[in-house]
Amino acid sequence: MSNSQVAHGFSFILTASVFTAVFLVISKSLLNGVGGKLGTLAFLGVSLTYLLLYLFK
Structure with missing residues (x-):
């Protein structure tokens, strides 16, 4: 679900x-x-991964 x-x-x-x-x-x-928990957590997982890759490049 990511670009x-x-x-x-x-x-x-x-x-x-x-x-x-x-x-x-x-x-x-x-x-x-709480509704929408999995989508929110998936967004956090992708955001954290992108941030870590951006910082280590």
Whole structure:
């Protein structure tokens, strides 16, 4: 669901997925009953991955 200009390959998608999974496990009890949780966490995972790649280049 990311643009090819943002997600540069399989490693980017895998890293963003790992971050999203960690966020999901952490927030499972915090955001119980809140709608749109998975989309928000996916956005955070992609944003964090993009930020880390931008900082390390």
